[in-house]
Amino acid sequence: MLAVYLCEDNPEQLQHYSDVIKRYIMINDYDMVVNLATPSPQELLKALEENPPEYALFFLDIEFPAEKMSGLETAIAIRKLLGFAELVFVTTHSEMALLTFERKVEPMDFIVKDLGRTQIDQKLRENVDYGYQRYTNYLGNTENLFSYSIGGRNFSLPMGDVYFVATAETPHKVTVHAANQLVEFPGFLKDIADQYPELYRTDKSFLVNIDNVSGIDSENRRLIFPNGDETDVATRRFHEVKTLVQKHLKS
Amino acid sequence: MDAVLQLFGRQFWTNFVLAMTMQWFLTIWIGLIRPQNWKLPLKWVGWALFPAFIGEPWSLLIPPISAWFYLLRHRRHLVLIFVNATIVIFLVVVLINDVTRQVAIELWSRKIADGAPAIAARLFFQIFIYSLISLAVSGMHIQPGNLTKLALSRKEQWTVMAMLASLTVLAETSSLIIHHLQISHAMLTFSLSIELVMVLLISASLFGFLQSFFSRQRMRAKYQETLLRTRYDRRISDQVQAIRQFKQIYQKQMLQLGDYLDAEDYEGLAAYYETLNNRWQATSHLAGLEADGLQQLGDPALKSLLFQKILAAQNRGRDLHLEIPDAIVSLPMASMDLLRIVGILLDNAIEAPIVGDRAEIYCAILVYPESYEIAVANPVSMTTPPQINRFLRAGYTTKGNGHGQGLSTVRELIDRTENAALQVALKRGMLYFTVILTKPGR
Numbered sequence: 001m002l003a004v005y006l007c008e009d010n011p012e013q014l015q016h017y018s019d020v021i022k023r024y025i026m027i028n029d030y031d032m033v034v035n036l037a038t039p040s041p042q043e044l045l046k047a048l049e050e051n052p053p054e055y056a057l058f059f060l061d062i063e064f065p066a067e068k069m070s071g072l073e074t075a076i077a078i079r080k081l082l083g084f085a086e087l088v089f090v091t092t093h094s095e096m097a098l099l100t101f102e103r104k105v106e107p108m109d110f111i112v113k114d115l116g117r118t119q120i121d122q123k124l125r126e127n128v129d130y131g132y133q134r135y136t137n138y139l140g141n142t143e144n145l146f147s148y149s150i151g152g153r154n155f156s157l158p159m160g161d162v163y164f165v166a167t168a169e170t171p172h173k174v175t176v177h178a179a180n181q182l183v184e185f186p187g188f189l190k191d192i193a194d195q196y197p198e199l200y201r202t203d204k205s206f207l208v209n210i211d212n213v214s215g216i217d218s219e220n221r222r223l224i225f226p227n228g229d230e231t232d233v234a235t236r237r238f239h240e241v242k243t244l245v246q247k248h249l250k251s
Numbered sequence: 252m253d254a255v256l257q258l259f260g261r262q263f264w265t266n267f268v269l270a271m272t273m274q275w276f277l278t279i280w281i282g283l284i285r286p287q288n289w290k291l292p293l294k295w296v297g298w299a300l301f302p303a304f305i306g307e308p309w310s311l312l313i314p315p316i317s318a319w320f321y322l323l324r325h326r327r328h329l330v331l332i333f334v335n336a337t338i339v340i341f342l343v344v345v346l347i348n349d350v351t352r353q354v355a356i357e358l359w360s361r362k363i364a365d366g367a368p369a370i371a372a373r374l375f376f377q378i379f380i381y382s383l384i385s386l387a388v389s390g391m392h393i394q395p396g397n398l399t400k401l402a403l404s405r406k407e408q409w410t411v412m413a414m415l416a417s418l419t420v421l422a423e424t425s426s427l428i429i430h431h432l433q434i435s436h437a438m439l440t441f442s443l444s445i446e447l448v449m450v451l452l453i454s455a456s457l458f459g460f461l462q463s464f465f466s467r468q469r470m471r472a473k474y475q476e477t478l479l480r481t482r483y484d485r486r487i488s489d490q491v492q493a494i495r496q497f498k499q500i501y502q503k504q505m506l507q508l509g510d511y512l513d514a515e516d517y518e519g520l521a522a523y524y525e526t527l528n529n530r531w532q533a534t535s536h537l538a539g540l541e542a543d544g545l546q547q548l549g550d551p552a553l554k555s556l557l558f559q560k561i562l563a564a565q566n567r568g569r570d571l572h573l574e575i576p577d578a579i580v581s582l583p584m585a586s587m588d589l590l591r592i593v594g595i596l597l598d599n600a601i602e603a604p605i606v607g608d609r610a611e612i613y614c615a616i617l618v619y620p621e622s623y624e625i626a627v628a629n630p631v632s633m634t635t636p637p638q639i640n641r642f643l644r645a646g647y648t649t650k651g652n653g654h655g656q657g658l659s660t661v662r663e664l665i666d667r668t669e670n671a672a673l674q675v676a677l678k679r680g681m682l683y684f685t686v687i688l689t690k691p692g693r
Contacts, residue, residue: 097572097615099615099626100576100615103624109679150689151672151688152619169666180636180676180677181676
């Protein structure tokens with residue numbers, strides 16, 4: 001069961017969002033329920049503390065002029081309280097500190113109120129869909145994660161997105177090449193290899209996610225990825241890697 | 252020692268030891284041969300056996316030639332500089348070998364000088380010299396990869412090679428003379444001293460060569476720094492200019508308002524006030540700058556840069572949102588590097604083509620318990636997203652020629668800053684660059 005929580009200080013809007021979401025859940029027969037729709041972030045947090053849901057989806061406003069707490073503080077508190085929580089901010093354009101929110105609480109989406117009712121409703125439904133999809137993925141444990149930490153903070157991305165990990169030009173730094181992402185951080189390839197045995201060490205400086213290889217260049221002994229990146233393969237491993245990749249490409 | 256020597260012959264051991272040291276040196280010099288782990292010396296032994304078993308002096312050419320072919324295949328642009336470097340090393344080795352042998356002959360006798368212990372001692376001495384050079388090479392970071400950065404032109408490289416080649420011929424002839432011709436003692440001393448002079452000359456010229464290299468590099472760094480400084484100065488004067496303009500406009504408007512009041516033309520006043528209202532909205536960005544979080548920032552240079560970029564963004568019809576929610580005294584990174592990174596990232600965002608009606612650019616500096624974070628985001632086309640894997644290679648750009656060098660510089664700067672990490676991501680039609688700087692001592 002995925003629990004939905006709404007927090008919005010305008011009672012009319014709150015009612016409207018709640019209606020849209022409830023109706024949409026019913027139509028799609030999702031295993032979801034709207035647990036709480038409240039104008040007060042304090043009340044929301046109290047409810048979460050008293051009766052923490054295992055999986056939750058939040059629609060939060062950002063500014064609560066009447067309250068002491070802001071939407072950001074609420075979101076950070078929620079992140080601390082719950083293991084699985086997807087956050088969607090519903091807010092007016094001007095009050096949005098997009099980057100701060102993006103970096104501090106990694107919301108699933110922002111819904112901008114200025115867009116007009118129909119657009120908002122559409123976005124609400126999309127996010128219900130998307131939240132539910134993430135929830136089912138999470139339950140089915142299909143979403144394997146690749147995690148790393150920088151300066152005491154943990155980051156993760158779906159393992160299915162990872163193309164390969166390579167040593168950077170300077171020692172003690174590695175780069176992660178993934179679909180739509182590129183990360184460089186201090187670390188050692190060996191530690192990553194130990195942590196993720198599913199990544200294949202094709203060469204001294206490359207750890208490859210064989211599932212994402214899109215082609216093979218036998219002449220130069222290189223693997224090709226969907227974004228055009230290439231990695232070297234050590235001579236003595238090439239045969240083995242080639243069989244693996246061909247098996248994977250066929251399937 | 253003699254027994255061991257007899258087992259395979261003198262040339263075997265000489266070749267073996269020399270090939271080993273050569274490979275060691277080549278590995279350090281080229282720096283690309285992988286993997287460099289504990290098995291590597293074993294591999295050297297394996298490869299060194301080839302020239303050792305061939306047992307001819309020319310077989311010592313095998314290691315450098317194979318290294319040369321390796322470069323030809325994998326790093327073509329390093330081939331020429333590698334040849335030059337090898338010739339230098341070869342010269343030093345041959346000359347040192349000759350000189351030490353000759354010195355031994357002079358000091359003791361030919362018999363002792365050609366005996367096994369003397370050869371062994373000579374080899375050890377050579378290894379010692381090799382190690383010294385190798386240490387210097389790795390210590391001074393003058394591997395070919397770095398040498399190419401020092402911008403030696405192709406012409407310069409060929410000239411150096413021609414000079415070195417002629418030196419080699421000279422050295423070879425003199426070594427032939429010393430080893431194979433029966434020459435008088437005086438002649439010997441003479442050629443020996445010539446060799447000594449050559450060794451000294453080569454070392455001195457090498458030293459001078461590198462010295463000029465490094466001073467060239469230092470000059471370039473200094474030039475860039477002054478360039479940045481002057482840009483920074485210009486920025487400040489631009490700001491002063493903007494504020495002065497603002498003041499003038501303000502005074503003019505006040506006077507105009509007074510005129511309407513004097514004439515008691517209230518309708519005109521109301522109409523004029525309307526136009527003012529619109530104009531005030533245009534300048535509200537200027538007024539709102541302080542509220543945008545700039546006052547939270549302690550670093551004056553960074554503050555000025557951000558201020559300037561906000562103005563630059565406005566000039567291009569873009570809206571730069573600055574988010575600095577917490578006070579920041581300073582960021583743990585060399586000031587010039589930090590300014591370059593932030594400048595490049597913001598320029599890149601400001602100059603990116605506007606997508607639809609989304610003209611906003613976001614920039615945030617955030618504080619975490621163990622780190623700081625600088626994030627820049629701008630909207631990008633969802634249908635033809637930029638290829639982020641190409642971003643950080645030199646020369647990629649979506650803005651036409653002449654741009655795009657910047658992002659690879661960002662990567663270079665991050666690369667060489669120990670406590671820095673970089674995340675580039677495409678998400679919901681936005682491109683995010685995030686630089687994470689871990690606080691020192693964590």
